[in-house]
Amino acid sequence: MKNILWETFEIAVNFYQAFMIIYFAFSYLGDKKNRNLLKSSGLAYIIALAAIISLMNYLTVFEHFYSLTYIVIVFVYTINNLNGSLLKKMFATIFPNLIMATVSVLTANLFSVFLIRILLLKLQNQTTNHMDLALRLYVILRKNTMDNVIFMRKEITFAAMLHFRENK
Secondary structure: OHHHHHHHHHHHHHHHHHHHHHHHHHHHHOEOOOOOOOOOOHHHHHHHHHHHHHHHHHHOOOOHHHHHHHHHHHHHHHHHHEOOOHHHHHHHHHHHHHHHHHHHHHHHHHHHHHHHHHHHHHHHOOOOOHHHHHHHHHHHHHHHHHHHHHHHHHHHHHHHHHHHHHOO
16 A cells, blocks of 8 residues: 555655646746647646656666657657747756756765665664675665655755746
8 A cells, every 4th residue: 555655646746746847837938829728738748747757767877878868759749839939948858858967966976875874874783794785775766766756856946946947
């Protein structure tokens, strides 16, 4: 039951991330026909982006190269539906993804440093076998580090994008 709730929460956060990225491009550039986000096929792109984000989170711990897929989806949305020059469309596409990747790297690394120290101290008391210690640490970090960081990094990303949009 706990896994189902956690997976549901993670998918909701992925939809939130997709909404933030598409909404930033929409609010920065504006629609070609002065429609709102939902009528400019924004919802379809949000769903597609959230599905890709969920798939990439399932396949990998960190989206590194796969974040180019996010950029392509958002760029197609900006080309088809939004105002602005090609340069502005590229900026509205790349900027949120760059912030997201930077925040992801920083929070994951910072969180991992503290978590590794705490886990090493805790696990050293439970085992004397170094291989067992390394395997336990790997399993705990693989499962928990990125899961606990996901929501924090998306909140920081959203705050940075809103700050930029308000001060453009």
